[in-house]
Amino acid sequence: QQPVQSPQAVILREGEDAVINCSSSKALYSVHWYRQKHGEAPVFLMILLKGGEQKGHEKISASFNEKKQQSSLYLTASQLSYSGTYFCGTERNGAGGTSYGKLTFGQGTILTVHP
């Protein structure tokens, strides 16, 4: 089942902050965040694993509430380059509590940053 992202779209001015949320109805193994610009490959931003481990870029932070199966991506002091569509991809628990990496993506959040 597809995770639900909110909001669907955000418009910011440079320097403003934004939060993008991702919610799943299923127990998750991990949450991955990507940014995609038009006609380009999705670019990895952050991975959050159950148990609290995180890997990602220094300027981007995120949280993962395992009890609620929710993740939030925090974009601070936005830059023009932050514009794009943000996707969360979720991995469900597999056999033995592990997963091979199959991602189910949300519908995306369109972020536009203006000068």
Add this chain to the structure above:
Amino acid sequence: GAGVSQSPRYKVAKRGQDVALRCDPISGHVSLFWYQQALGQGPEFLTYFQNEAQLDKSGLPSDRFFAERPEGSVSTLKIQRTQQEDSAVYLCATKPGRIAKNIQYFGAGTRLSVL
């Protein structure tokens, strides 16, 4: 190569034609995924390879879709007797191992238009 390479970048097919889409993974990446991305939507899982073994093909929409990775490196997604609803961007993603912690790196995709 430095990243995941997909070819062709654009493909126009007449309804009923067969098409073949190629994915060159990052060297040494064991795991390979194919996703389908409809306009304005998030990527949807099609199939997964670990080396040459196709371990999950649950996302392939019909028996007209076929994927292979005979030597555990390059992969080809074939669509037979294309239909208009097959029009989408087909994304390939690879990661170093089979465990979930590994980041998936995406190619820029092949945009398929079926007329």
